[in-house]
Amino acid sequence: MPRLPRVYIEGALYYITSQGNQNRDLFNDKKDYENYLELLAKYKKEHGFRLFAFMLLPKHVHLLIEVKKNATISAIMHDLNSLYTKVFNSRYQRKGHLFQGRFKSVLIEKEPFLIRLVRYIHLNPKRAGLVNQIDEYAFSSHKLYLADQATKDAVRELRFPDIKSEIEEALNCLKEPDKQKAYREYVASVTDKENFETGRLLHRQAFVGCKEFED
Helix, strand or coil, rough: CCCCCCCCCCCCCEEEEEEEEEHHHCCCCCCHHHHHHHHHHHHHHHHEEEEEEEECCEEEEEEEEEEECCCHHHHHHHHHHHHHHHHHHHHCCCCCEEECCCCCEEEHHHHHHHHHHHHHHHHHHHHHCCCCEEEEEECHHHHHHCCCHHHHHHHHHCCCCCCCCCCCCCCCCCEEEEEEHHHHHHHHHHHHHHHHHHHHHHCCCEEEHHHHHHH
């Protein structure tokens, strides 16, 4: 059965996942993570997309992207994954595919799902049992949402993409005046049921939003 064409809507959110071919690791050490982050920053500038959240796990990548005019998710992910594959293969003297097939994307209605998706993405390493607290995980935009000096130092060392304006917009979804405190409380307050329901939406549907948005 032929694949359905992707839907492109300027200003909408796209939840994107890519995984390693045959469930192999995409990242073997800190340098691999740094290489991917540098390429993510590079193509963010070149394609002009907005990046609200990212999570680099050993076998998976999760991104929350808003595209701008004349940019498509397919072009962005082709450039990003293709060049990272070349860098990875060259470093380890290997050949062949690194990513499994084409990436998966879900079209998301920005309001009211933006901050909910940021939280879901940032909780991935805890759900996967990689850490006890998500603050412990280094290769995630979660650290960019925090204001303490320790996280700022860690972010500077890893040369994360600049997503200051995206973070400000996402945190404005929380009504409390102290945004970082409100964000921490919002993340800490999530229930297993909420996590399950969000995951089910993202893995079973191509579009997430109200009836009018889906129509």
